[in-house]
Amino acid sequence: MTRVGKLAELLITDLGISCPSDLDVEAIAYDSGVSVIYEALTGCEATLVGYGDRAIATINPSGNRGRERFSIAHEVGHWNLHRGRSFQCRVDDQSANIYSDRVFESEADNFAAHLLMPGILFNPMIKQLGKPNFKQLKEVATQFDTSLTATALRLANINTLPIIVACYDSNGYRWSIKANDVPKRWFLKKKLDEDTFTFDLLNKGKECLHLGKQSADAWFEGDDAANYEVHEQCISLYADQVLVLLYLDAEMF
Ligand SMILES: [Zn+2]
Structure with missing residues (x-):
């Protein structure tokens, strides 16, 4: 800490x-x-x-x-x-x-x-949830009376899960934070790939209710990304900003 x-x-x-x-x-x-x-x-x-x-x-x-x-x-x-x-x-x-x-x-x-x-209070709650999705994170945010973004950033910050929290809008990448243990070589694409659920939410208004499997090359630069999978979920924040949870495959470490 x-x-x-x-x-x-x-x-x-x-x-x-x-x-x-x-x-x-x-x-x-x-x-x-x-x-x-x-x-x-x-x-x-x-x-x-x-x-x-x-x-x-x-x-x-x-x-x-x-x-x-x-x-x-x-x-x-x-x-x-x-x-x-x-x-x-x-x-x-x-x-x-x-x-x-x-x-x-x-x-x-x-x-x-x-x-x-x-x-001391946050980590045990997260541990019980495994890999929390947005529905579960909203429940955590309600318990702590915090915003969803602040709660997602804290989730990456505690570094107990293989997670990247990112924000995209119609122009592409805005910001992201990685859990500390996520290898530095995984660079998020600046332009949103058409295969991502986040693209569907931003461009077709298609909601993303669950963490879904996604090929890692939809998200990351690098030739070997296609060998891996991530779990992705996204949610609208405000204006056209979308918050994204990406859980990386253990083999990506
Ligand atoms: Zn200040």
Whole structure:
């Protein structure tokens, strides 16, 4: 686990939290010295201003509780990791921070993911599910009161499954994260292959209700990809963005 992840999870164990419904993010924030207020903001989703040993996190009410909770946890991350600075954050799209060189923003996202889905509670739930599909992941997201994207990113992050989580739109590849153990040689295609279920969802509106078998060469560059299979499922996010789960064959490792 990263240093940042450990710090966040330490807060959870120190508070004696033992089930997802106890993850009251505002109470955790308050305990860390951060008071949360809700106020319409322009140009950002959340701000943090510190005064001495207390801070105020202002959260833009979004109507999406998972998103608001992530914003609060993100600001608690800044307060614990980057004290002495003020922040204006666009935490509504954490995927935008995946490749960001804004180190503080990625660290605060990482902190938030561990705070809201601590390994001690998240990992056993995932283990019970085997290779979770989107229906199961939505149930996990409901339990932790997190967004589906944040939950899928955390699933890759715990590195217990051979998974890649990716996002595509009608122009092709947007972003992806791999579980750490996925070999670096598996490069996702930038242009969506017509054989993928994701192509069918984006171009024909055909929903993808289950994890389905797919030849790996529909997804990956490389001559030997045709020798392997992956399991694919996709779901519409917003606008024309589609979130994809890809489970790799054990032989691809
Ligand atoms: Zn931030």
